[in-house]
Amino acid sequence: MKKAVFFDIDGTLIDCLKGITDITPRVKRAIGELKARGNYVFIATGRPYAFLNEALLDFGFDGFVLTNGAYVKIADKCIHKEAINKELIEKLVDKFEDLNVEYILQGEKYSYIKDTHKKLHSYYESYSVSKSYLEGNFNHKEVDVYKIEMLCNDQAGTDYCLTLGDSNFNYIYNLHDQTFELYSKANSKASGILKVLEYLDIPVENSYAFGDGKNDIEMLSTVGCGIAMGNADDYVKGFAKKVTDTVENDGVAIGIEKFIL
Structure with a gap:
């Protein structure tokens, strides 16, 4: 019977901060062998469509689980989408504006970010995110939003964002960069x-699923065999059935060869 294998991007297939901005040749070969044997391969990421580069889009994945599961497509067909309530978006954006919090609203194809949010633009440039699907002229009341990311410029903004984990939302917080990812609890990878x-x-x-981050925990513990990257925290590894090597050591390829093929 066919198998389905799901791959996180950052810290799993690539690591932009370590200069690994494309899938390595060995990993490409291993994923190609999965496909050659009739199996399915998918991306499962917190990223929206706008953050996928051409290499990922053209690689030959069978589909994408995007924005932590809020938007899912197989080939060119959307099989699930659930946008965040527009009233909640309006309330959040108003508060972000008051507190000088830079933000991006991540949509189905385009993501929406003001041109004046220079620090957040610079942050995405460090991850080699293309501007092709970033829209600066938008009305937040009229767009469908599946996930929000924020960058805080001061403690007041950070303190507010830290209150947003409630019955509606989960968040991931990077203390060093003062960045947040905010997504609905109704969906996950x-x-x-x-x-x-x-x-x-x-x-x-x-x-099967490969991942390294806290937003990978649910998928690692849900699939038949969750495989944590060697560079994952020990806490994340505790939810996986197997552990492979790091990104820089072709951990995905090693995991495919050892645990799937």
Whole structure:
């Protein structure tokens, strides 16, 4: 029976901060071998579509679980999408504006960020994010938003963003960069993966996932075999069934060769 394998991007397939901005040749070969044997390969990421570079889009993945599961597509067909309530978005944006918090609203194809948010633009440039699908002229009341990321310029903004984990939202916080990722609790990479498996009629025990971050924990513990990267925190590794090597040591390829093929 066919298998479905899901890959996180940052810290798993690539690591831009360490200069690994493309999937390495060995990892490409290993994923190619999965496909050659008739298996499915998917991206499962916190990134929106706008943050996918041409190399990822053109690689040949069978689909994408995007914005932590809030938007899911197989080939060119969307099989699930659930935008954040527009009233909540309006309330958040008003507060961000008051507190000088830079933000980006991540949509279905385009993501929306003001041209004046220079620090946040610079942050994404460090991750080699293209501006092709970044829109600066928008009305936040009219766009569908699946995830929000913020950069705080002072303690007041940080303190407010730290209050946003509630019944509606989860967040990931990077203390060093003062950045947040805010996403709905109604969706996760795991819920998106389960929708893919149901659509393709693949049993959970035939699914695998590679990840390294806290937003990978649910998918690592939900799939048949969760494989943590060697560069993951020990806490994250505790939710995986297997642990492979680091990104720079072709950990994904080693994991595919050792645990799947």
